[in-house]
Amino acid sequence: MGVIRLESVSKRYGPNRWVLTGVSLEVPAAESVAITGTNGAGKSTLLRILAGLSRPTRGTVSGRPPVVGYVPDRFPPGDRLSATEYLTHLGRVRGLRGATARVRATELLDRLELAGGARAPIRGLSKGNAQKVALAQALMIAPQLLVLDEPWSGLDAAAHGVLGEIISEVVDAGGSVVFTDHRESVIGAHAAHRYTIQAGRVTAVAGGGTIPRELVGWPVDADRTASRQQPADGPPGGQDGTALPSACVVLFAPRRARPREVDWSGLPGVVDLTPVAGGVRIRVTAHACDALLLRALRAGWSVAEVRRDAAGCEARDGGAACSR
Numbered sequence: 391m392g393v394i395r396l397e398s399v400s401k402r403y404g405p406n407r408w409v410l411t412g413v414s415l416e417v418p419a420a421e422s423v424a425i426t427g428t429n430g431a432g433k434s435t436l437l438r439i440l441a442g443l444s445r446p447t448r449g450t451v452s453g454r455p456p457v458v459g460y461v462p463d464r465f466p467p468g469d470r471l472s473a474t475e476y477l478t479h480l481g482r483v484r485g486l487r488g489a490t491a492r493v494r495a496t497e498l499l500d501r502l503e504l505a506g507g508a509r510a511p512i513r514g515l516s517k518g519n520a521q522k523v524a525l526a527q528a529l530m531i532a533p534q535l536l537v538l539d540e541p542w543s544g545l546d547a548a549a550h551g552v553l554g555e556i557i558s559e560v561v562d563a564g565g566s567v568v569f570t571d572h573r574e575s576v577i578g579a580h581a582a583h584r585y586t587i588q589a590g591r592v593t594a595v596a597g598g599g600t601i602p603r604e605l606v607g608w609p610v611d612a613d614r615t616a617s618r619q620q621p622a623d624g625p626p627g628g629q630d631g632t633a634l635p636s637a638c639v640v641l642f643a644p645r646r647a648r649p650r651e652v653d654w655s656g657l658p659g660v661v662d663l664t665p666v667a668g669g670v671r672i673r674v675t676a677h678a679c680d681a682l683l684l685r686a687l688r689a690g691w692s693v694a695e696v697r698r699d700a701a702g703c704e705a706r707d708g709g710a711a712c713s714r
């Protein structure tokens with residue numbers, strides 16, 4: 391999968407209402423991008439153009455992959471079909487066999503924990519549950535480009551986490567994700583790049599989300615190499631050559647869901663790791679600690695304890711302070 395490229399894209403509604411003017415934007419493969427802007431700035435318009443649902447008045451879009459998942463800002467729930475019937479139907483329209491589509495629909499609705507019944511008519515679902523169906527329809531066939539218009543809107547805490555995992559899974563599989571949201575914390579956690587729309591123009595926001603791009607995407611080979619060269623028993627060196635203390639992180643598999651496997655030792659800054667009852671204790675350089683935590687949470691792990699002083703945690707050796 392390559393780069394999706396918007397070149398000099400403009401969009402006009404009606405005779406002279408220009409919403410986007412001369413937008414050039416790249417969405418790389420295996421990355422997530424957040425779009426921000428005030429209400430009415432044109433975010434949904436841009437997303438629809440990216441998804442191929444709306445044509446630009448001027449300019450071109452290239453590199454859009456064949457399988458696009460799209461979650462609109464308003465999902466029309468006024469349907470007599472149940473969530474399962476609706477998703478199965480959509481899956482069939484998209485080329486899945488009926489039985490496969492039904493299995494996929496059931497898996498997705500289970501994962502998102504649709505309350506109110508997968509067999510109840512969609513029009514009777516609450517906003518949050520309708521949003522879960524909206525998400526599920528975008529995922530019936532693994533998307534290579536996932537376009538999400540305020541996707542967290544109305545979701546409960548559990549589905550919030552699942553959506554974060556889904557974004558990571560699409561990115562890990564080499565796909566692209568573009569989403570809108572207004573919250574800094576969400577953008578920082580889920581986007582490697584950030585753009586904002588103002589007066590029809592799109593500009594990159596320096597540094598992407600609040601979490602630096604290299605920490606979200608983990609492509610920091612230099613950092614990785616540095617951590618592997620460090621002696622396991624000594625304090626690892628900082629990027630500027632000064633000694634940085636290591637931190638200790640204790641992660642546990644949550645009781646309800648099985649976390650995804652992570653190659654902890656291959657992550658930047660990891661000095662060593664020790665299995666402890668129900669989880670793993672990781673010693674990591676202090677500057678890589680936040681990124682490791684983010685990666686762990688995204689993969690469905692629970693963080694039991696973080697200590698800036700790794701030696702202190704080690705001394706307890708998985709004892710009371712390090713267990714739940």
Ligand SMILES: Nc1ncnc2c1ncn2[C@@H]1O[C@H](COP(=O)(O)OP(=O)(O)OP(=O)(O)O)[C@@H](O)[C@H]1O
Nearest residue numbers: 403404409427428429430431432433434435436463
């Ligand atoms: N189909 C349409 N026909 C005419 N005008 C439209 C259409 N779709 C959007 N607009 C107008 O274009 C402007 C941008 O709308 P858009 O929905 O893209 O903004 P947005 O940034 O997503 O807003 P919000 O944050 O409120 O969802 C708005 O003034 C809107 O009224």
